[in-house]
Amino acid sequence: MDKQFEELINTHKGIIYKVTKLYAYTHDKQQDLFQEIVVQLWRAYPRFRGQAKFSTWIYRIALNTAISALRKEKRDMISFMPDLSHLDRIEVNENGEKEQEISILYAAIRQLNQIDTAVVMLYLDDKGYDEMEEILGIGQGNLRVRLSRIKEKLRQLTKNHLYGT
Numbered sequence: 001m002d003k004q005f006e007e008l009i010n011t012h013k014g015i016i017y018k019v020t021k022l023y024a025y026t027h028d029k030q031q032d033l034f035q036e037i038v039v040q041l042w043r044a045y046p047r048f049r050g051q052a053k054f055s056t057w058i059y060r061i062a063l064n065t066a067i068s069a070l071r072k073e074k075r076d077m078i079s080f081m082p083d084l085s086h087l088d089r090i091e092v093n094e095n096g097e098k099e100q101e102i103s104i105l106y107a108a109i110r111q112l113n114q115i116d117t118a119v120v121m122l123y124l125d126d127k128g129y130d131e132m133e134e135i136l137g138i139g140q141g142n143l144r145v146r147l148s149r150i151k152e153k154l155r156q157l158t159k160n161h162l163y164g165t
Contacts, residue, residue: 005045008054009038015058018125022109022117023066033069040065052134059122059135067114108157116150123147 009016016037024030041061048057109120115136122132129140138146 005042009041012055012058015055015125016062018121019059019062019066021106022121023070023114025110033066036069037062037065053131056131056135059127063118063135067118070114104158105154108154111157112150112153116146116153119143119146120150120154 016034019037020030020033024033041058044057044061048054052060109117112120115138118136119132119138122135127135129143132138132143133140136143
């Protein structure tokens with residue numbers, strides 16, 4: 001079981017990295033969250049029955065772990081605002097403009113609540129509404145409405161940052 005689990009984690013570690021990048025704001029916190037997610041996956045692995053795709057199961061565990069960790073951190077802290085100063089220090093290379101746009105998008109996504117962040121991440125990963133419903137436990141109709149509102153909010157947040165309005 002150890003070898004099989006390790007292979008599955010290595011195959012799907014991109015999912016875990018995406019979750020950690022959206023829910024943890026520093027490199028150290030991202031590493032801690034990555035480890036916590038792997039621990040939770042290991043604990044739940046014996047109960048994985050293959051009724052869902054393995055990637056769907058990882059998303060579910062990773063998002064629940066990240067949201068729980070964020071809620072615990074918020075209880076432990078009076079307030080926390082992520083350091084977005086790196087947006088002004090982005091190195092410009094041949095893809096400099098694209099990197100800045102991606103950084104601005106990530107900064108905007110981090111301003112959403114935890115569930116909306118999860119919806120966006122799954123949407124950006126090209127997950128269909130069926131799989132999003134399975135991962136998040138939110139009905140497809142609600143997901144469609146929520147995603148429409150999220151897109152508009154992200155348009156406003158990124159526009160405000162890009163144009164200083």
